[in-house]
Amino acid sequence: MKIILLGYMASGKSSIGKIVAEKYTLPFIDLDDYIEKQEGKSVSAIFKDKGEIYFRRKENECLQELLHHENNFVLSLGGGTPCYANNMQLINESVTCLSIYLQAKVATIVNRLKNEKEQRPLVANLNENDLDEFVAKHLFERSFFYNQATYKVNIDTKDIETICSEIYSLLT
Template structure:
């Protein structure tokens, strides 16, 4: 069976929903950020801090190329993975791309206590979230489906993904 690719901005629920989806569908999880950390031998925030975003994006592109065509998996991407057309093409080789969305305020409330978010280490994080969402909107629109996670529980979002893709849950 084809895989499900979850993309979307940080804090929209990709990791949490991905875990529930994998369990419900008996799929394995492929987390591109975890793969990048393994390859780099360090955390993503450390890559950003010491080498910059461009180097991180190179790692990301290589990892996505490696997993292209994966089956029976929930692929969880970083929030900016889809800003490169090549990444979108390779992710489509896995299966349908589902973009998880949420309001800037909801995103902020979900991630405000997380210190490992390099893109939000700024004076006004909500403005930064809005700015990044605007910049990425055209790329997020390339997803096959979008689901707004604002105000929803993880389980509800997972069920919406399954329903949207007409899949059968094993759990």
């Protein structure tokens, strides 16, 4: 089984993905890291040098490559991945994939992003009020795609162990 984690930035996809992968002795793959290795440069540099359209095409190619791979793994998607090309359709049509939306309220995400804005180029220059509005707008736009996941796990007010336990119960 390929376990695909999706959700907005700071929803814990990578942290949770690593724990779930360890529990099931599966490789963990972060799609952005995978793309960076393929391209030999950071996602930020790809956006800067080649633009978002190129990045989204590469993202779709890499996702397809991974989904057709015979081995199982836990895959953490970028926050925008489900919203472009036919990415959610590819995931949902694959009989070897199970997708999980790590769902959070705007306030939860904003709270998490406040402490790590510098590492997040999309929000690094936003003040707190603008950050709240930015996240709310993005979540609204992306919810259509996120909600196509096989399962939803709410992450608000839960510690990482509780979230992982909920995921384990979905997988058994």
